[in-house]
Amino acid sequence: MPACKIDANASPQFTRLCNHWKKNGYPSVEDDLNDAFCDIRKNILAKHGRVVPRFSAVLREDLVLYKYRQKNSQAREGARGGWRLYALFQKTTSVLYPVVVYPKKEWDDATDDTVKNALEEILTILSKPPDLF
Amino acid sequence: MTTSGTITFDQMERCADHTFALALFAKHASIATRVVMLMTLIAWAAKALVRTLSAERLESLTQEQAIELTKRLQETHDLLLNLCQSVERVRLYERSFFAGPIRRLQESTEDLGDVIEDLILSENEQFRKLMAGCSDSLFQGAAAGSRAGM
Numbered sequence: 001m002p003a004c005k006i007d008a009n010a011s012p013q014f015t016r017l018c019n020h021w022k023k024n025g026y027p028s029v030e031d032d033l034n035d036a037f038c039d040i041r042k043n044i045l046a047k048h049g050r051v052v053p054r055f056s057a058v059l060r061e062d063l064v065l066y067k068y069r070q071k072n073s074q075a076r077e078g079a080r081g082g083w084r085l086y087a088l089f090q091k092t093t094s095v096l097y098p099v100v101v102y103p104k105k106e107w108d109d110a111t112d113d114t115v116k117n118a119l120e121e122i123l124t125i126l127s128k129p130p131d132l133f
Numbered sequence: 134m135t136t137s138g139t140i141t142f143d144q145m146e147r148c149a150d151h152t153f154a155l156a157l158f159a160k161h162a163s164i165a166t167r168v169v170m171l172m173t174l175i176a177w178a179a180k181a182l183v184r185t186l187s188a189e190r191l192e193s194l195t196q197e198q199a200i201e202l203t204k205r206l207q208e209t210h211d212l213l214l215n216l217c218q219s220v221e222r223v224r225l226y227e228r229s230f231f232a233g234p235i236r237r238l239q240e241s242t243e244d245l246g247d248v249i250e251d252l253i254l255s256e257n258e259q260f261r262k263l264m265a266g267c268s269d270s271l272f273q274g275a276a277a278g279s280r281a282g283m
Contacts, residue, residue: 013267048244051188054199054255058265060272065264067251069243084247088268099267110210110249119260126263 004044004089004096006037011099013126018101020125026103028073032083033101036070040096044089052086062092072103140185142198148185149205152178156212172220172234179213179241186248196256203252210249213242 008014021029039046044066052065059065068085075082086100102122108114155175186206194202217239254260 010271011267012270013263048247050247052251052255053188053191054194054252055261055264056192058261059268063268067247069247084250086264088264088271097267097271099271100263108246109214110207110246110253112253115250115253116257119254119257119263123259123263 002044002094003042004040004094006041006087006096006098008033008037008098010097013100014098017122017125021101021103026072026074029083029101032070032073033085033098035073036068036083036085037098040068044096047085059088062090064089064091066096140190142194142202145185145190145202146205148182149202149209152182153205153209153212156209156216160212160215172238175213175216176234176238176241179209179238179245182209183241183244183248186245191248191252199252199256203249203256206245206249206252210242210245213238213245217242 018029018033036047040049043049046068048069049066052067055065066087066089068083068087070083070085072082082104084102084104085098087096087098089096100122102118104118152175155171155178158171191199217235220235220238
């Protein structure tokens with residue numbers, strides 16, 4: 001399976017979302033994602049990785065959108081849900097850039113409203129001014 | 134006419150119909166044992182359905198087909214989700230004999246949920262803009278970084 005490099009610091013959106021989740025009830029987000037990155041570096045399709053279809057029109061030609069699932073280590077053993085991670089893969093350099101991460105509740109349904117609400121939350125977080133430390 | 138490696142939209146719909154019918158049957162089987170007996174079959178059908186929904190195949194759908202397929206998949210996912218929740222309520226997963234099929238069903242249900250989510254987001258203008266914005270900020274940053282490093 002193809003390996004890849006991961007640059008988790010390049011996307012300001014990803015950094016902001018990680019900081020937000022870390023401060024808002026998900027202190028394990030970085031550790032969880034680092035665990036995922038270890039596996040994904042060896043195999044781009046690890047962690048239920050799959051290409052997200054129908055985005056080629058909005059992305060540069062050398063980019064492909066991937067999606068991953070990672071367990072939330074704070075959740076109870078065997079729980080479903082966990083982190084959802086979207087990442088842009090640059091084919092020419094084999095670098096994967098995580099861009100969006102969000103927690104999914106156990107047994108969330110897949111209705112339009114559920115997806116829309118999750119997206120609204122992400123957009124609200126990203127619309128706030130970035131934290132300055 | 135299709136080759137053996139090509140799956141048409143009709144075939145995707147038929148596969149979704151099969152999974153829907155099985156999940157519907159299981160929902161109405163009021164005795165837990167009946168549900169468990171069907172578990173392996175449903176898990177297999179759900180996995181087969183998810184396999185047909187590859188990115189390449191979904192990429193080729195028209196917008197109307199994508200929307201129609203999403204609705205059908207949501208109905209199936211809803212039934213599968215109810216089934217998974219019922220299985221959890223009666224704690225069937227604690228019996229090792231059933232653990233494998235249950236785990237496979239749960240995974241396929243999650244996989245299907247992710248496919249549906251991706252289909253919904255692919256039609257969502259805000260998410261498309263967000264992805265385009267992420268792409269822009271990444272490569273504007275990279276260009277600036279490489280200039281700074283020169």
